[in-house]
Amino acid sequence: MMKPKHKKVGILFSGGPAPSANTVISSTTLNFLDDNIPVIGIFRGYEFIQDFNMNYPKLRKGVHYEELNYNITQVRNERGIYLRTSRANPGKNICKIEDISNPEKNVQLRNIIDAFEYLNVGALISIGGDDTLKTANFLYLMGFPVIHIPKTIDNDYYGIPWTFGYWTAVNSAQVEMLNIKADAQATDSFFIVELMGRKAGWLTYAAGIAAEAIMMIGLEDIEDDVLDLDGLAERIADTIIARENNRRPYGVIAVAEGLADKLPDRLKPHETDKHGNILFREANISRLLAEAAKRVYKEKTGLEIKLIPKQIGYETRSAAPISFDVVLGSMLGYGAYKFYSENNFGAMVSVTDNFDLKAVPFSELIDPGSLKTRLRDVPRGSDFFSLKEKLSFRKYWE
Secondary structure (H helix, E strand, O other): OOOOOOEEEEEEOOOOOOOOOOHHHHHHEEEHHHOOEEEEEOOOOOOOOOOOOOOOOOOEEEEOEEOOHOOOOOOOOOOOOOOOOOOOOOOOOOOOOHHHHHOOHHHHHHHHHHHHHOOEEEEEEEEEEEHHHHHHHHHHOOOOOEEEEEEOOOEOOOOOOOOEEEHHHHHHHHHHHHHHHHHHHHHHHHHHHHEEEOOOHHHHHHHHHOOOOOOOOOHOOOOOOOOHHHHHHHHHHHHHHHHHOOOOEEEEEEEEEEHHHHOOOOOOOOOEEEOOOOOOHHHHHHHHHHHHHHHHHHHHOOOOEEEEEEEOOHHHOOOOOOOOOHHHHHHHHHHHHHHOOOOOOOOOEEOOOHOOOEEHHHHEEEEEOOOOOOOOOOOOHHHHHHHHHHHHOOOOOO
């Protein structure tokens, strides 16, 4: 059984922001402090500690980390991330299990473990998405105690029914889209709203349902390897024409940004952030679809149509958390402490019915061959998928 070498616990947040991040940080910290276990908050994820050098230690209190105290109670409902974040990915060079022991490829992982030793941190609570989960797994396989708390507003994490911040993001997108819908109705126009969702349509479908969208399109709707842009544009144009014939010449169409991943190579996004992550928003799939649908509409009717692309992304990531996400985030934080107390490392904190806690081993979340994390999309034909279809404008299809 793996046991921490030191009593101090480290906590960090990595990847894109999510509502209720501070709830998780606060709850996790308070549970450890109540058990007289000191907590070190690491700033900006792995950004600083992945380049730590034991011979030239440059980690400074108040700059790179902080000894957390009971003042953390004050941030439970605040927006943003108290520890701040980055997309630093120290495990990006690990492609197969043998790489974990390769000193040329695991150097940043070893730097992290050295940094924790320097800070007398004996275990890590990591909060983040799939890359952060993979890093947590690598550190665990290298012998360091880690417990992971899943984070993504996309809600596509395998092993947990709802990720913290998802429903707040849905609520935030709903408010924005209902405002846009009112504008569309007042001006006899249509909008294509692009929402976050790199690999699954959970956010697009839920926000679209809540905001009365006339169409909702996620990756689950595209069965081919390459998106037929013209074919999808024709569906959109035909739906618009059907709406007009039904004396409802307005509406909002919700699409997931992840559709950009299935674009033809000439249209795919290639711009990355400094850590090598593809910036899907640069493809502007809402603009591409709007331009294509306007062309098809004119070919069919000889008329122009007011079809406006709109991206909604950052607005949803740091909204004030709704009560559900505050409760869920608090429970996940408590779960991290509970599993630490049981020496249950190498596991992700999850919940089941009635918010009962469940530890999901990393081995169930990550493929041992490819080391890729498992995805939870919206299954075609599922009740949730069928609901978004039923609540779409169906006059054209009937």
